[in-house]
Amino acid sequence: MDRPEIMAERKRKGFVSVADVLRAEGEAAGLAKGEAVGLAKGEAVGLAKGLAKLVQSAKNFLAMGLSLEQVSQGTGLSVEEIRKHCL
Secondary structure (H helix, E strand, O other), X not given: OOHHHHHHHHHHOOOOOHXXXXXXXXXXXXXXXXXXXXXXXXXXXXXXXXXXXXXXXXXXXXXXXXXXXXXXXXXXOOXXXXXXXXX
């Protein structure tokens, strides 16, 4: 929220002091930062879980006798990633 929106919201609620406006700005900034951090952490966890599933699939494909190229094609992992995580 930008300052005019915050001030308008605070005025509607009966808070009109500068301190109230600055507090509201701080709250909005804190919430935005918290949301951004939470999203980043969630994305990192999701990517790690997704990679783990791809690596497990790659291991299964290799155990079935597929070539590195076939496993790469089937999982979307590069041959280098397969070597790093599976061999």
